[in-house]
Amino acid sequence: MASPAPFSRYEFMIAWRYLRARRAEGGVSVMTWISLIGIALGVMALIATLAVRAGFRAEFVDTILGANAHSTVYMAPTSFTNDLTGEVYTQSGVIEDYDALTARIAALPGVTRANAVVKGQVMATAGDSSNVAEVFGVTEADLAAMPRIVDPETSAGDLADFGNGVAIGSGIARELNLGIGDRIRLISPDGAKTPSGTTPRVNAYEVTYIFSAGRYDIDRTRIYMPLAEAQSYFNREGVADEIEVFVSDPERVGDWTPALMQAAGDRSLVWTWQDASGSFLSALDMEDDVMFVILSVLVLIASMNITSGLIMLVKNKGRDIGILRTMGLTEGAVLRVFFLCGAFTGVIGTIAGVLLGVALALNVDNIMAALNALTGGGAWQPEVRGIYRLPAELRAWDIFRAVALSLALSFIVTIFPARRAARMNPVEALRYE
Known part of the structure; x- marks a missing residue:
């Protein structure tokens, strides 16, 4: 058996x-x-x-990816000496031909879009309240492409009015007690250059859009300004500070770094979102x-x-x-x-x-x-x-x-x-x- x-x-x-x-x-x-x-x-x-x-x-x-670039291309400042006079000259890190460079980068395989940015630090004030803020100068089309910024469930105002003022984070709006239609005063230490030195630049702008990026540190420090206005405000006429790059696979953003540096030239440097938050x-x-x-x-x-x-x-x-x-x-x-x-x-x-x-x-x-x-x-x-x-x-x-x-x-x-x-x-x- x-x-x-x-x-x-x-x-x-x-x-x-x-x-x-x-x-x-x-x-x-x-x-x-x-x-x-x-x-x-x-x-x-x-x-x-x-x-x-x-x-x-x-x-x-x-x-991070909803309100920031996957990679940022910028130029390193360089110094050189005049052989005849011996004077040392410093070439700034701004990007002069940013339109052409943006087009070259956007044409790279795997790059979904690229845009020029002007950045600067300011003191934002309204009434008796003040706050330190970082201004990003972008076009309306580039701002509209940021999913976390234009989320209708967490934002207020009409993005079509962005060209008439500035977009501010919900944290700034809360701390300065600002709403749509109110005016915010921005103070930049890098203002007009006079014979007696550089004087701070103070401009007031209408708040046309309030966003919430989902990050506390972004919402309480970030302001978006139209690119042309930011160039004028920060003395960047005709130039940009950096090129923001967005790729198809952000988790493998480092694979695009060699191609970006080759497209941007010898003085170029690349900083990815993983470099900023990798640790x-x-x-x-x-x-x-x-x-x-x-x-x-x-x-x-x-x-x-x-x-x-x-x-x-x-x-x-x-x-x-x-x-x-x-x-x-x-x-x-x-x-x-x-x-x-x-x-x-x-x-x-x-x-x-x-x-x-x-x-x-x-x-x-x-x-x-x-x-x-x-x-x-x-x-x-x-x-x-x-x-x-x-x-x-x-x-x-x-x-x-x-x-x-x-x-x-x-x-x-x-x-x-x-x-x-x-x-x-x-x-x-x-x-x-």
Whole structure:
């Protein structure tokens, strides 16, 4: 007579019956529930943490790419000496032929668009309030191409009126108490040049557009001004400070750096968004790995409870094991029965943890909003975090590795007590029965 195949139906039936301990074996039942709840909570914490970390990185990158260039091309200032007079001359880093350079860069494969920019630092004032701001001189078409700036849900005003004034961040508008149609006064130290020196330049502009880029530091410091006006205001007539470049794959923006430098010439320098934020993103990636390891230890600790529960179960079921062995069950069959007891706990706990983790990740923003309301805004501080909310992004890979880790640990810790049960001598088990 052929032996039953491994993991036959009767093995599942016996294992499931052992898990439903009788009242007299309440200790086993309690350990099973502790193991199950511990694994569920560990998997839930792992999935929710990974989702929040992924969402935080995605939101951070999106706010960067939604309001900033992927790469910036600018010219390095150079100095040279007149051989006849010995005088040293400095060539500024402005871009004189910016239209031609913008066209050459925009024609490169993989470059989606490029535009010239004039930049400068100013003091922004309104009434008795003031704030330091950074002015970006761009055309209306270039401003309209920035998704985070022109989002109708977070902006106010009409972008068509941009040529008649300036666009300011919501943080500046809030700190200076400005609205659409109000006037903001900008003070630049690099003003008109006179025989007695350079005098500050003070101009007042109408606020025609208020935006929210999703980044606290951008919203409270950035002002957009029409390019022609910015050239006049910062003494940049006919020149630009840099060329902003946008590519098809921002995550691989470094691949375009050699082509950009070749198109721009010998004095050109390239600064990418990854150069500006690379250290922060690297820190996030490192924290992801550290958090995964730490939470994996929590799942391991919860899984170890399966071992304790199975050892107690094997001890309580010694008589049953002896009877099953005398009835013809092999060591392998007994091992599989008790392995299934632990595996059931791990699988059920993992499924519950996945459901709880997904539910927590999908509602983490609402939970943080409720905590923020209860704490008076202290649970999430955008001036510290840089973004306005706690996002979460569920990724299939994160769920898969959390499930794989939980099941692997649950199965591994089950092997030792299952082998102990399989190697139990039936004669010794039934001697005192």
